[in-house]
């Protein structure tokens with residue numbers, strides 16, 4: 001269990017007023033998004049590869065012939081705020 005999952009599990013044990021619970025559930029959803037998720041890769045026959053958010057499938061960027069075309073690789077999805085794991089598989 002990662003640190004984040006551990007903290008989420010502890011937060012889920014807490015009880016309090018409606019206001020407290022609202023803040024807690026907001027914090028839990030932000031914590032969930034802070035754990036990087038690998039992008040979804042869509043291959044095309046002409047060498048293009050597109051990357052989509054692993055959570056909401058929002059378009060992130062693309063590459064061609066294994067060269068990343070765009071220089072900026074966003075650490076977070078612009079749409080849902082999910083952290084993106086850009087590490088290449090070893």
Ligand SMILES: [Zn+2]
Nearest residue numbers: 053056077080
């Ligand atoms: Zn997203």
